[in-house]
Every structure is written in structure tokens, then in C-alpha cells.
Amino acid sequence: MRPILFNGKFLTADPTGVHRVAEELIQALDRLLAPLDGGEGIPPTAVLAPTTARRHPVLSRTPVIAKGLLSTLAKGIAWEQFTLPWLARKGVLVSLCNLGPVLHPHAVTMIHDAQVYLTPRSYSKGFRLWYRFLQPLIGRTSRRILAVSHYSKEQLVLHGVAPADKITVIHNGCDHILACRPDHGFVAASGLQSGRYVLSLANTQAHKNIPILFEAFRDGRLGDLTLVLFGGASRDDFERLGARVPPNVRFVGRIDDEKVAALMIHARAFACPSTTEGFGLPPLEAMILGCPAIVAPCGALPEVCANAALTADPHDAGRWVEQIRALTDDAALAERMRAEGRKHAAAFTWENAARKLAQVLDIPIPEKRYSQPVQEKRRAAG
Template sequence: MKPIVFNGKFLTVAPTGVHRVAEELIHAFERLVISRRSAIELSDVAVVAPTSAQRKPSFSMIRVIKRGFASGLPREYPWEQINLPWIARNALLVNLCNMGPVFHFDSLTMIHDAQVYLTPASYSLGFKLWYRLIQPLLGRTSRGILTVSEYSKEQLVRYGVAPAEKITVIHNGCDHVLANAPAHGFVAASGLDEERYVLALSSTQSHKNIRVLFQAFADQRLAHLTLVLFGSASKSTFESLGFEVPPNVRFVGRIDDAELAALMIHALAFACPSTTEGFGLPPLEAMILGCPAIIAPCGALPEVCGDAALQADPHTPHEWVEKIMSLAADPKLRAHMRESGRHQAALFTWDTAARKLAHLLGLNVVDRPGDAGPTDMQSR
């Protein structure tokens, strides 16, 4: 069995959603190999990162190796294309963050979505050109392409990134949020009342479609509620781009996992009005914590949320007003959405994702007598 190398370029930057997926999937893979018999030892598995990598993930046994002459932005890109294929020349290389070296042919590359084609206005010109150049090459040179939803698979085929027979879907997990001890005091400290606010991600990317939430919360019917936005984009950021921000919008900035968990648990709803998503992890994270979700029926959101989330048209503010008002006015509906949301989100675990990855890597992972399977583990 060949050694396995994970591309650790993601350790050079502050974590985003894609980087969170990489780290959680590697953690789950490590747990799987430790707890089950397999054809590989963890001494044969490593994460290889540029020497500039600052983040230190808490892997138990998988080594993090920093190596290569190129480090630091923007030199991490030549590191990935020149250093990494040489370092991993005798290994099976796994790239989990949309990119990888085109001249390492024994590799699996996870491409999360086709957003650079679907919503080009969300990205800089250089970013779009680079992705549109490299990703189709990876589609041809990689042993296989991974993606995170059937929707993303369809779009990658549509735009010629890779043929369908070469693409495998591995859904994200969302159960990592259950490991966080919520910082319940953060809600009151932020001046918020339980179930009197709607939570959403603060992003100026066009496909995140925050404008429709601003328009909804400008409606007097929602004047008694607050829209809480978490993330890097501030009120001044939106206003500089021509957005009109209603007075009942609160920006809490970048927050940690414990604070986010508390906000989700005590929110009236989590709103995701995106016009396209390759997966849609934040609504599922909210749902597994018992927060009702309202989504736009776009991209992979209906695929992963199923019937367990309310839906509103992404371009019709009054539909968002009506869905929010229905939750605020009906305790039975809130209770139903909490329960159905938890049930749906529990289907998406990192254990399941790791098992699928292990199978693709050629590992025959066998349960030991007495080991809990994914369903048993989820129910604890």
C-alpha cells in the first residue's frame, strides 16, 4: 500500500469553509484508521504543508510536515505546483481544497463547486482565470475528482471540468458542531433576546444574496426582530458597495465556534438566501443544533436540507418576511422544524465521509468487534 499525503496548503491561511472541510475530513480519517483495522498504518499518512504554514491542527498521530523552498503568499501557488508533486512523488496525494498539482497523476482532488463559472461576479479576475485554467487540467490528470454534492457534480460535468464517471460525491459532515460547548452568555452579552433574531452569514459575494435579507428586514412587519450577521463583512463594507442596511441589522463580526453555536441554538431561524451553493454547510450546522433553517431552493441546498428547511424565493423579499413571521408566530411550527432539522442534519457525519474516502483510497476498513457504527455513534 502506497503512503498517503494530504495537501496541507490550507494551513497557510485563516480557515474558511473549504479549509474546515479539509481539516474535519482528515480528523475523521485519522479516527477511522485508529478505531478500525485497515491496510495502512498512520505512520504512512502525512499532511505536507509549505514552510510558511502557521496553523497547527490537532491531529493525534498524523504527522504535519513542512517542506519546500516556496512559502508565503503568493508563493504557495508555485509550492503546490512544483514542490508538492516532488515531495509526494511516491505517495497517493489527496487535495481537499479545490486545487492541486497538475503533474501529480496519482492523486484525488476535491473540487467543491463550479462557482467561478456560475457566479463569476463573486470572484476577482485573477482568481477566476487561475481556477478556470487549473481545474479542468486536474480533471484530466487526477486519478479521480471528488465533490460535495450531486448538484456540484452536475455543474462540474456541465462546464467540462471532469467527466461524470471520474467524479465521486462525498457529502460534508456537520456533526463537528456538536463538539463545541456553546458560549450561551454571548447571546445576552450581544444585546440579543432568544428567538427574537434571525442569523445569517455576512458576505458580500453576489451569490450569497444578502441583499434580499436587507430588503426583508426593512419591512415593518419584521421591525420587532433583528437580523444578526456573523463574519468579516461589516456594515460599512456593505454600505460602501451601495447596500442599504436597515436599522434592525446587527453585525457581530468574526466569532469563534462556541459563540456561533450559541447564536444558532438561540436564534429564531438561520437564513441562507444563496442563489447557488456547492453544499451549504452553515444551514446544516444550524439544523443539527436545533435551529430552524430558511433556504433558497437553489444549488445543493434542497439536496442537503431536504424537506427539513423552509424555502423562500431568493429574489422575493416578502417570501422571506412571511416565512420568518410564520416561525415567530407558531411555536408548534418552530418545534416541528427543530426536530425535522436535527433528523435531516444527523444524516451527514464526518465518519460517513471518511469511510467513503478510505474506500476510494483502496483501504478495506473493517469494524472491530464491539465497535460502534456511524448510526450508534451519532445517537450518543
């Protein structure tokens, strides 16, 4: 029985959405396997990381092992392509962050999207060239490719990354946000009033399409509301790229999950105007917390959000104004979207994702039971 070894290179970098998926999926599989230790067909697990790892997930039966040469060379790329295959030579190597070693004979690799083909302007030239070179090689050499949506699977096939019969879809979970204790005081401390702002991401990538929200919030019909953006980009970053940022936009910077959860709970809506998404996790996080979502009907967003979110054309600022006003002025609509969003998003759990991953890895898992951790998460968010 081969051990299951996870590629921990993502632990060396500041956390991103892709890194979130990797950490949550590893933790969920760890929780599933912990009570089964010693059972037939239950393999040992470990996370292999460079010596430069800055974070260590909380795991009960999966050690994080930081070792190996080349950890500091080329931002860990040399470690991933040469050291990691050797360290993992006796196991099944699972990489969950778009890239992995080409040389491992028992590799399973998650590729989240085909954005380097669909929206090349969102990435630097070096990033695009590296991904376009390496991902098709990974698609050919990996034993299995994992995609996070059926839309992403279709795009990976279309762009020649991997054939359809080699790709398994594993949807993300969003219930991690329920484990947070929301920092409700952060809302008032930021000068915000509950229900009087719309939340979105501070991200300058072209496909995130945030400038359409700036255009919407220049409209006088939204003059009584604030657009709140969280994340790494600042007002200056957007303006350097030519965006006109209106005065009723507030940037709160990089914040922890507790503050994000509070902002979502108290927001009038979460806006996701992306022209493409491989999955679309933030709208689901908002929905499970009872925040109505407005999304562009693009990429995987219709698949992930279905009819539980309102939609608006990604290029029509007026339509974004209308949908935001509808949620602001129609209390019955807002309450219905809160209820539908919660119900829909509740189906996207990390336990479900881990069970699907276990199937791919041929790990026998007993029939699903309603888990105490999920109950505790729901009570914590209540």
C-alpha cells in the same frame, strides 16, 4: 502500499468553509485509521504543508510535515504546483480545497463547486481566470475528482471540469458543531434576546445574496426582530457595494465556533438566501443544533436540506418575511422544523464522509459502528 499524503497548503491561510471541510475530513479519517494501525492494507498518512503553515490539526497518527522550498512564493502557489508533487512523489496525494498540483500522477482532488462559472461576479478577475485555467487541467490529470454534492458534480461536468465517471460525491459532515461548548453568554453580551433574531452570514459575495435579507428586514412586519450577521464583512462593506442596510441589522464579526453555536441555538431561524451553493454547510450546522433553517431552493440546498428546512424565493423579500413570521408566530411549526432539522442533519457526519473517502483511496475499513466520539459530541451540545 503507497502512503496517503494530504495537501496542507490550506493551513497557511485564515480558515474558510472549504478549509473547514479539509480539516474535518482529515481528522475523521485519522480517527478511523488509528485503531487499525498495523492491519493489512492500512497505509501511513501525513499532511504535507508549506513552512508558512499557521495551524496544525489535532491528529493521532497523521503527522503534519512542514517543509519544502517556494513556500513564500506567489502565496504558496509555487510550492503547491512544484514542491508538493516532489515531496509526495511516492504517495497518493489528496487535495481537499478546490486546487492541487497538475503534475502528480496519483492525485485525488476535491472541487467543491463551479461558482467561478455560475457566479463570476463573486470573485476577482484574477481568481476567476486562475481557477478556470487550472481546474480543467486538474480534472484531466487527477486520478479521481471528489465533489461535495450531486449538484456540484453535475455543474463540474456541465462546465467541462471533469467527466461524470471520474467524479465521486462525498457529502460534508456537520457534526463538528456538536463538539463545541456553546458560549451562551455571548448572546446576551451582544445585546440579543433568545428567539428574537434571525442569523445569517456576513458575506458580500454576489451568490450569497444577503441584500435580500436587508430588504426583508426593512419590512415593518419584522420590526420586532433583529438580523444578526457573523463573518468578515461589515456594514460599511455592504454599503460600499450599494446595499441599503436597515438599522435592525447587527454585525458581530468573525467569531469562534463556540459563539456561532450559541447564536444558532438561540436564533429564531438561520437564513440562507444563496442563489447557488456547492453544498450549504451553515444551514445544516444550524439544523443539527435545533435551529430551523430557511433556505433558497437553489444549487445544492434542496439536495442537502431536503424537506427539513423551509424555503423562500431568493428574489422575493416578501416571501422571506412570511417564512420568518411563520416560525415566529407558529410555535407548532417552529417545534416541528426543529425536530425535523435535527433528525435530517444527524445523517451528515464526518465519519460517513471519511468512510467514503477511504473507499476512494482503497483503504479497507471495518463495518461502521456507532462511535463514542459522536455520543460525546451529542452530550456536549445537549
